[in-house]
Amino acid sequence: MILTVTLNAALDLTYRVPHLVPHASHRVREVTERPGGKGLNVARVLGALGFRTTVTGFVGGETGRVLRALLAANAEAETGKEGAEGPAGGGTPRVTDALVQVAGRTRRTVGVVDETTGDTTQLNEPGPHITPEEWDGFLTVYRELLGRGPAAVALCGSLPPGVPVGAYATLVREARTARIPVLLDTSGEPLRRGLAARPDIVKPNAEELAGITGTAEPLRAARAAQRRGAHAVAASLGADGMLLVAQDGAWSAAVPERLAGNPTGAGDSAVAGLLSGLAEDLPWPDRLARAVALSAATVRSPVAGEFDEATYAQLLPSVRVRKAETP
Template structure:
């Protein structure tokens, strides 16, 4: 059983175009609306893979009602915390050449009572047989950077393991609470350590620094260059090349779902993360992969990490 918490969820509207013409009227060939937010996507990917999951969400207004309904249609249990503000709506424009333009709304501001209610709702799942709590995404206005740190401490005291996928001050504040795994991408990793990450070796060093600050494992996404897992019992690097990227919305979240669903530790879990992420980028919008979409044979994982290899981009 894996519980996810998304403090700032969204409805994600995706339009597919041949090419975006700024300043002109553009007509979409296809469009879709999906439940959004990093933890929401993790729950969607877990459900698609046959795992039990509950999504804890602060929800408000008509967008919040629609988000909950869309999740229930996908057989995902929703633990809603009512809020006064409306749940945000994000827009993505996906072009045929793979370029993606995103407009993310700021979202509602939670007051002190709503913040406390959300914290209590999540903490209430501990001691009830959950294996992992995945804390995902940015914090909405009204929640201090230390909010995740308090959540990690509360949930750890109940015996559950914590996966944290956030960035900036919220990530740094939570490290001292010793989350079981953190999942930064390359840019978030560089921001956390205050220096560029230009090679795979740089990423290994930065991940090691996060471990010294308290993270028990670091699952670092390097985009097209693959992923790293740095833990106490070893470090591994893996890649899963894809022929063409259709949309990378939610691909990192699919990776985290694959990692947790495969046990959340070791090279086999890293391989599962890579397979899920590679499948997700080949699907439209934020569609999450099913087992039929995965290609484990395309994944390569090794403990012989190519430290000198430069990262693309």
């Protein structure tokens, strides 16, 4: 089992409109609702790859109720699948809900897809306020989940109001104490603090990496982030693929051709790729190849945030992994 943590889970709404014009009134042609927040996206990709995943974090209110119902419905759909392949086997739900109920309301995000331009405009509600008691309650659940011996744990996304800014540092330390490999995917001060707790992997994008290191050149910045505490730094560089700096080497990887498409969720798919490789104890270059292929298959998918399985299978062998050299 792989554990993913989403402290600021969301109910993701996608609205399709013919053309978004500020100050106008629009009829939404199609509404899609799905569980959102980085860790829940990572779990969905891992589930599609055949891995059993447990999701935790905070959930509350009517929006939280919808989120949990959608998770349960997805799990039921997966259980019903014939001849499921991969490590989870058939007949078992691949995503288990271990979210912690809070008094506040789970936030919504609204992605408005302009059918004329293909662009998405994103509106993200603030998360619910978490009380100190709720944070303590979460820590108890988290320790209990670590005690079940997950193959890896991923800590994903922003912090809702009320959660201490050092939250990820605490969660990284707990995982390391339990000897569970831990990946951190966040930004700003929570990332800066989390780094100091020595996570096994951090997965910033180029902008987040530059933000915490003050260095725009990715390899230099990744090495700087490593010096600040991360055992390995996997930086996603958009269309340029990914860069990985580990204890025993540094590699860059990309698909042979630049892909057009929607980058929503590409970073979460990359995290799923890294985690799946970590869970199977693959060498770093193979983990990186998975992350890059999954990320590219997500950009190419017609549905935002989903990855295209056929595209993934086709892209994986074509990913070029090269030793990276200090510039």
